[in-house]
Amino acid sequence: MPMLTAKFLEDFQSVFFTGENWKYLANGFKITIQVTFFAFLIGLVFGIILAVIRVAHKDLKPSWRNPSGFLLNLLNKIANIYITVIRGTPTTIQLLIMFNVILISLDNLPLVAILTFGLNSAAYMAEIFRSGIQAVSKGEKEAARSLGLNYLQSMRHVVLPQAFRNCLPAFGNEVITLFKETSISGFIGLIDLTRGANILVSNTFKAAPPYFAAAMIYLIVVYGLEHLFNFIEKRYLHA
Amino acid sequence: MLKVNKLYKDFGDLKVLKNVNLEIKSGEKVVVVGPSGSGKSTLLRCLNLLEQPTSGEIFFEDQEITKPKIDLNLIREQMGMVFQQFNLFSNLNVLDNLILAPLKRDKLKKQEAEERAYNLLNRIDLADKANAYPRQLSGGQQQRIAIIRAMMMDPKVLLFDEPTSALDPEMVGEVLDLMTELAESGMTMIVVSHEMGFAKQVANRIMFMDEGQIVEESYNPADFFENPKEIRTQQFLSKVL
Ligand SMILES: Nc1ncnc2c1ncn2[C@@H]1O[C@H](COP(=O)(O)OP(=O)(O)OP(=O)(O)O)[C@@H](O)[C@H]1O
Ligand SMILES: [Mg+2]
Secondary structure, eight states, rough: OHHHHHHHHHHHHHHSSSTTTTHHHHHHHHHHHHHHHHHHHHHHHHHHHHHHHHHHHHHHHHOOHHHHHHHHHHHHHHHHHHHHHHHSHHHHHHHIIIIIIIITTTHHHHHHHHHHHHHHHHHHHHHHHHHHHHHHHHHHHHHHHHHHHEEEEEHIIHHHHHHHHHHHHHHHHHHHHHHHHHGGGGGGGGOHHHHHHHHHHHHHHHHHHHHHHHHHHHHHHHHHHHHHHHHHHHHEEEE | OOOEEEEEETTTTTTEEEEEEEEEOOOEEEEEEEOOOOOOHHHHHHHHTSSSSSSEEEEEEEEEESSSSSOHHHHHHHHEEOTOOOOOTTTOOOHHHHHHHHTTSSSSOOHHHHHHHHHHHHHHOOGTTTTTTGSSSHHHHHHHHHHHHHHHTOOEEEEEETTTTTTTTTHHHHHHHHHHHHHHHHOOEEEEEEOOHHHHHSSSSSEEEEETEEEEEEEEEHHHHSSSOSHHHHHHHHHHH
């Protein structure tokens, strides 16, 4: 065992402190964080929109006969199909389709990844948010309407802020899932943390140090995110 | 001010309101009693169209509000509602609970709304709670704030759905006192409540509902409780009192 450890440390040193090898992980990490962050923003905004469409459709039961009802019905249909398709297919396939088909003319790899993961996450966030909205007390929604606030006003000022709070723990989990899922970015040639580690392995013929180092970085970030969300949740609940 | 013609309300196969007719004049204080499930809440909720009636007409200030194309929000603004469960907005503090609707409905400017809010808070001795959140308040305090929240819109009528039945007994008094004060100031009120003392003291009319109909009505609440005419009323009162 001590022998093994000594060997590992030696390999570790030779892998990371030869030339600028460590930069593969550092730059990869930067990409991973970037992709996660912007994908999360897209997922959040688009997910809320999808959720509001679905909840509004359920609450308002619009008729196909008037223009705004028609629009809401149509949007709801599209939202349902979208969510079904995204949740029913592997993210890797979605990434490959975006890269090779839909965004073929876009030669910005991080952007392709951001859009793919963002649009993917939106479908999951929509479901999280929808249950968060439905958990808001029916009485408060009615009180808002009884004061003359219209549907969107009651959503905006009463329902959504509470839904947001209800969803915080689930959002935390979604960010963590998203963060780890970006490790498939290598499929389209984007050099993220995982792919960076992979390149190091093929350059140095030593597998353990790069992979363990990458795993460690993922783990530390996940741990940090968990604490961050716990903290936000506590702050928010006691505000 | 309010007139209801042949009002019916079904929930699927369940017929909840069956031909309700009533007329309420400005300044009246009407108390509605009746067994659980008789449709009292449903009637109130139809009046401000939180429920869409199945058929029948409702007139508010001579305007038919059950017609299509009516601006419901404009109607609801003028009819305050107070709920059994208070239903203060739990994400907002007391002051924001009070000023949200007047601001968003463009009824008052921010400064006017705050002034009005503090005036009302002072009236109920809760000005020091302006920045508190609903969960930090007792049930009685929450309900009194819910009442002045409805008052913020300067409504023409207030609908109360069992405003004291979710309260601990020691808090019932403060809420009834506020309601009595409002009644004395001339507010038109429709109150679903089994508080007999309040009914006797404040109501000018009392209605008994059973199985979706108004079975008995009296302009003399004390007499109503002592000498109910209908058998169903007698049975009900003998159980409640
Ligand atoms: N949204 C709804 N969907 C289906 N049924 C409903 C709905 N709201 C009320 N009901 C039913 O209508 C009937 C009358 O209900 P309502 O709440 O008006 O009675 P109530 O007289 O207010 O009773 P309580 O004294 O218990 O409050 C009940 O049988 C109730 O279950
Ligand atoms: Mg009721």
